[in-house]
Amino acid sequence: MKRLLIISALIACVLITGCTSSQIVGKGTLQFSSSPQGAQIYLDNQYQGTTPSTLSGIYTGAHALEFRYPGYQSYIANITVTTGSSNYYAALTPLASQTVQPNQGQVSTTTAPVSQPTITIQQGQTVMTIGSTQTFSGTCTGSDTVILVLYGPGAYTNGMQIAQVPVSAINTWSYTWNPGYRIISGTYTMIAFDKSMIASAPDTFGVVGGGSVSIIASSSIVPPGGTVTYTGLCTTGANSVILTLYGPGQLSTGVQVATLTLNADNTYSYKYTFDLSRPLGSYTMMVSDQQHTASASATISLSS
Numbered sequence: 001m002k003r004l005l006i007i008s009a010l011i012a013c014v015l016i017t018g019c020t021s022s023q024i025v026g027k028g029t030l031q032f033s034s035s036p037q038g039a040q041i042y043l044d045n046q047y048q049g050t051t052p053s054t055l056s057g058i059y060t061g062a063h064a065l066e067f068r069y070p071g072y073q074s075y076i077a078n079i080t081v082t083t084g085s086s087n088y089y090a091a092l093t094p095l096a097s098q099t100v101q102p103n104q105g106q107v108s109t110t111t112a113p114v115s116q117p118t119i120t121i122q123q124g125q126t127v128m129t130i131g132s133t134q135t136f137s138g139t140c141t142g143s144d145t146v147i148l149v150l151y152g153p154g155a156y157t158n159g160m161q162i163a164q165v166p167v168s169a170i171n172t173w174s175y176t177w178n179p180g181y182r183i184i185s186g187t188y189t190m191i192a193f194d195k196s197m198i199a200s201a202p203d204t205f206g207v208v209g210g211g212s213v214s215i216i217a218s219s220s221i222v223p224p225g226g227t228v229t230y231t232g233l234c235t236t237g238a239n240s241v242i243l244t245l246y247g248p249g250q251l252s253t254g255v256q257v258a259t260l261t262l263n264a265d266n267t268y269s270y271k272y273t274f275d276l277s278r279p280l281g282s283y284t285m286m287v288s289d290q291q292h293t294a295s296a297s298a299t300i301s302l303s304s
Contacts, residue, residue: 117142130209152188185237211235
C-alpha cells in the first residue's frame with residue numbers, strides 16, 4: 001500500500017510538471033505581396049497560395065519564408081512572427097536569359113545585360129488629411145503605363161489597384177488620388193509597377209483625420225503662479241497635438257505653448273504654470289492635432 005502511494009505521488013508530480021511547463025504561444029497575421037504579383041508563397045516549405053495574400057493564426061517565433069515565380073530568382077528569408085499584423089513584400093529579380101549553343105545542345109547563360117523596366121515614385125506630402133488629395137509622380141522606362149496598387153488599413157489590406165497612368169514621351173508620369181472620405185487614418189504604401197509587373201517602387205505615407213481630440217483640466221480655478229495639468233486623447237491618426245493658450249491681454253489672439261508627441265495609447269499630458277504677472281480672468285487652452293483636423297478646449301479661471 002505504501003509503495004502504491006509513492007508511485008501515485010510520482011505520477012502526479014510528472015503531470016503537474018508537464019502542465020506548468022507548457023507555455024501559451026501567441027499567433028500573428030501575415031500579409032504577403034510581391035512584384036510581380038502571383039508569386040507562390042511557401043512558409044516553412046509549405047505552399048500557402050499566391051501573392052497578394054493574408055495568412056492568420058501563424059504561431060509566433062522563427063519561420064522560413066520563400067516566394068517563387070517562374071523566370072525569377074526565389075526570394076528566401078528567415079522571419080520572426082509576432083502577435084498582430086506584419087507585412088512582407090519582395091521585388092523579385094528576373095533570371096538571366098539563356099541560349100542554346102548551335103550544334104552542341106548545351107545551355108549557357110548570356111553575359112549581355114538584359115534591358116529591364118525601371119520605375120520611381122514620389123508622393124506630394126508625407127501626411128495627408130482625410131478629405132484632401134494626394135499627388136504621386138515619378139519616372140518610368142521600358143513601359144508606356146504605370147499601374148498603382150495601394151496597401152493600407154481597411155479595404156486596402158490585401159492591396160487595391162488605384163489607377164493605370166500613361167507615361168509621357170519623356171518617361172515621366174503623375175497621378176492625383178482623391179479618395180474623399182472613404183478612407184481611415186493610418187499608414188499606407190502606394191506601389192508603382194510597370195505594365196508587365198516586372199519593376200516596382202513603393203512609397204509610404206500617413207493619413208490622418210476622421211477622429212477627435214479631447215482635453216481635460218485638472219482644476220477649474222487656479223491662483224496666480226499655480227499649475228494646471230491638461231490631459232486628453234487624440235484619435236485622428238496624428239502623431240502629435242498642439243496646445244494654444246488664449247486669455248486676457250497679449251493672449252487674446254492665442255499663443256502656442258507646446259507641441260506634444262502622443263503616447264503609444266494616443267494620450268497626452270502637459271503641465272502649465274501660470275506666471276505671477278498674468279492678469280486675473282478666464283483662460284482657455286485649445287488642443288488640436290498636428291494637421292488641425294480636430295480640436296477641443298478647456299477653460300479655467302485665474303483667481304486669487
